[in-house]
Amino acid sequence: MKYxxxxxxxxxxxxxxxxxxxxxxxxxxxxxxxLLGHNGAGKSTTIDCILGTQKPSQGAIKILGMDPSKxxxxxxxxxxxQFQESAFQKGLKVKEICxxxxxxxxxxxxxxxxxxxxxxxxxxxxxxxxLSGGERQKLCILxxxxxxxxxxxxxxxxxxxxxxxxxEVWSTLQNLKDLGxxxxxxxxxxxxxxxxxxxxxxxxxxxxxxxxxxPEVIAYSGGKxxxxxFIKLIEGEFE
Amino acid sequence: xxTFWLLYKAEIKLSFREMSSVIFGLILPAGLMALMxxxxxxxxxxxxxxxxxxxxxxxxxxxxxxxxxxxxYREQKVLKRYKVTPISPxxxxxxxxxxxxxxxxxxxxxxxxxxxxxxxxxxxxxxWKFTAGYLLVMVAIHxxxxxxxxxxxxxxxxxxxxxALYFPMFLLSGATIPFEIMPNFLQAIVKVLPLTHGIELxxxxxxxxxxxxxxxxxxxxxxxxxxxxxxxxxxxxE
Numbered sequence: 442m443k444y445x446x447x448x449x450x451x452x453x454x455x456x457x458x459x460x461x462x463x464x465x466x467x468x469x470x471x472x473x474x475x476l477l478g479h480n481g482a483g484k485s486t487t488i489d490c491i492l493g494t495q496k497p498s499q500g501a502i503k504i505l506g507m508d509p510s511k512x513x514x515x516x517x518x519x520x521x522x523q524f525q526e527s528a529f530q531k532g533l534k535v536k537e538i539c540x541x542x543x544x545x546x547x548x549x550x551x552x553x554x555x556x557x558x559x560x561x562x563x564x565x566x567x568x569x570x571x572l573s574g575g576e577r578q579k580l581c582i583l584x585x586x587x588x589x590x591x592x593x594x595x596x597x598x599x600x601x602x603x604x605x606x607x608x609e610v611w612s613t614l615q616n617l618k619d620l621g622x623x624x625x626x627x628x629x630x631x632x633x634x635x636x637x638x639x640x641x642x643x644x645x646x647x648x649x650x651x652x653x654x655x656p657e658v659i660a661y662s663g664g665k666x667x668x669x670x671f672i673k674l675i676e677g678e679f680e
Numbered sequence: 681x682x683t684f685w686l687l688y689k690a691e692i693k694l695s696f697r698e699m700s701s702v703i704f705g706l707i708l709p710a711g712l713m714a715l716m717x718x719x720x721x722x723x724x725x726x727x728x729x730x731x732x733x734x735x736x737x738x739x740x741x742x743x744x745x746x747x748x749x750x751x752x753y754r755e756q757k758v759l760k761r762y763k764v765t766p767i768s769p770x771x772x773x774x775x776x777x778x779x780x781x782x783x784x785x786x787x788x789x790x791x792x793x794x795x796x797x798x799x800x801x802x803x804x805x806x807x808w809k810f811t812a813g814y815l816l817v818m819v820a821i822h823x824x825x826x827x828x829x830x831x832x833x834x835x836x837x838x839x840x841x842x843x844a845l846y847f848p849m850f851l852l853s854g855a856t857i858p859f860e861i862m863p864n865f866l867q868a869i870v871k872v873l874p875l876t877h878g879i880e881l882x883x884x885x886x887x888x889x890x891x892x893x894x895x896x897x898x899x900x901x902x903x904x905x906x907x908x909x910x911x912x913x914x915x916x917x918e
Contacts, residue, residue: 494763494918514766522764528757530690530749532697537690544683545765588766 445470445592445623446491451500453486460486461647464500468640470591473614473624475634478644479675484627485525487644488596491625492522504592518547521585521593525600527577529569535580536565539587546588555583559609574601582610586617593617595626599633611637631667643674650674683767687775695745695779705740705787709733713791717799724887726801730791731810731882735817735875736850737787741780742821743828743846749776750829751838759917769917777822784818805888813885817878820900823907824874830915849875874903 446468453461461483468474478484489495491502493509502509507516529538539552556562559579564572572580578601585593599607607630614624614637628634634641635655642652651658651674655667664670695701716729753759753772762769795801803810824845832838851857852866853875859867870876877896884893 492764494760513763517764517766520764522761524757524761524764526757528761530694530758531752531756532694533690537686537693541683541686541690542765544686545767594764 443470444468445505446474446625447501447503448491449501451487451490451502452498453483453490453495454498459647461490461644464642464644464647464649466642466652468623468625470623471618471621472639473618473626473637475638475641476625476627476644477634477641477671478627482644483647484644485596486647488594488625488627492520492594518588519591521588521590523581523585523593523595523598525596527569527581531570532568534566534568535561535572538569538580538584542584542587548589549587550589552583552587555586559583559613575603575606578602579606579610582613590622592623592625595624598626598628599630600628607633631671635667643671645675645677684771684775687772688778691749691776691779692782695783701740701745701783704744705737705783706790708740709736709787709791710794712736713794714798717795717801720799723800723802724804726795726799727804727886728883730795730801730803731886732879734788734791734814734882735821735853735878737791738784738814738818738821739846739849739875740787741783742818742825743849744825744842745783746776746780746822746825747828747832747838747842748835750826751832751835754829754916754918755835757918763917780822781818785814788814803886805885805890809890810882810885813881816897816900816904817875817882820874820878820903820907823904823911826911826915827907830911830913849873852876853879874900 444467446466448467449465451461451464452459464483464487466474476484476487486495490497490500491504491509493502493513496510504516505519509516535556539556543549543552553562556565561576561579561583564576569577569580578599582595582598585595599610602610611633618624624637626637638655640652640654641658643650643658651661653661658674659665659667659670662670662673664673713729713733716733717726720726720729750773753776759769759772762772825842828838828841828845832841852862852870853859853873859870859876859879862870877899881893881896881900884890884896
């Protein structure tokens with residue numbers, strides 16, 4: 442099995458509106474895949490459908506060869522997820538959410554060591570809601586890594602992080618990739634995408650504009666770099 | 681099991697951090713029992729006060745804490761987050777319900793202790809029957825709370841519905857103002873509230889007057905069934 446994630450012909454409609462239309466993608470094991478698009482392009486809906494938290498209207502989805510809606514118990518032992526909104530019970534402290542998340546997995550990592558690495562050790566007894574944006578984001582990534590997953594989903598990876606914290610996150614992801622973990626991310630930062638992603642897919646209003654490696658997409662768009670390419674693609678000079 | 685225990689402990693800690701369940705579910709009933717104890721003229725009156733006040737804790741958790749927490753967990757996507765882990769969000773729901781039951785029972789025990797050791801009350805009826813009756817009322821009221829959480833579209837709406845149910849039940853069903861002194865039209869309204877029948881049942885058991893309780897028991901059982909049925913049918917994780 443060469444691919445960690447396989448999506449074919451995914452369509453999701455809400456009443457009369459089509460959020461995602463006929464999306465197909467394949468993510469090679471051990472690679473980093475970026476899903477790009479403007480706000481409201483359908484990125485979150487796509488992630489929801491892939492993870493089985495929303496039922497696709499059409500299409501077939503496999504993660505690690507499993508159906509995410511049927512084999513979820515087994516699948517999510519090996520798949521870690523960080524959603525855009527950090528969703529925790531109000532008032533919960535860092536230590537408590539770490540302990541709870543740690544207890545969910547058969548083969549969890551040493552979270553105290555990771556917390557130390559992320560520079561969050563001194564925040565153990567602080568409520569999650571009182572962390573700074575960057576700290577919370579790092580915590581969410583740590584929680585997504587907790588089960589030592591083979592595949593990790595990160596929605597809006599470094600939104601709200603300062604440049605230093607972003608570099609930290611990047612190197613964490615590179616380390617994960619070196620360990621053979623497959624990473625699926627969405628991001629609004631094109632430098633990040635250029636730096637990290639092996640392959641990307643650009644969505645506009647639920648439609649796939651193009652997919653391929655970063656150089657391929659840049660060449661196709663005629664842009665100078667990924668930032669330029671993204672703007673050219675989304676502004677629709679290619680229709 | 682370990683996860684459940686951690687979630688259960690977290691729910692208890694969260695409620696003590698937030699305090700409203702502690703105030704409405706523990707301090708208020710214990711204080712009220714102390715007050716009513718001062719006014720009681722005899723053991724029979726103490727028994728009646730105890731039976732009514734013992735239900736305040738289960739209302740605080742069943743009508744306030746349970747629907748409010750579940751609505752908030754849904755709105756904050758906490759339940760959704762558990763859907764992408766190896767466990768089901770059902771675990772969090774069970775943990776919260778377990779916390780609610782624990783606090784209810786603790787509250788009832790505390791009210792009993794105030795009545796027993798503060799004012800020398802002796803329960804006239806069977807303590808086992810009282811406990812069984814109490815559990816039935818507790819389950820019935822919590823299934824009403826679950827139903828609110830299932831039907832309410834948002835945390836704000838849940839807050840409004842919860843208050844609209846909790847305070848009238850608290851004031852009118854005989855837990856604070858005795859049913860007997862209310863005007864007729866108020867009695868008519870109050871008669872349809874499930875808590876009224878819960879208190880009726882517990883008063884009957886505490887005085888060992890067990891006739892005429894069938895209707896209250898049936899109504900509580902029916903409330904439970906309807907509440908659970910609607911919850912199962914309409915509850916959404918997101």
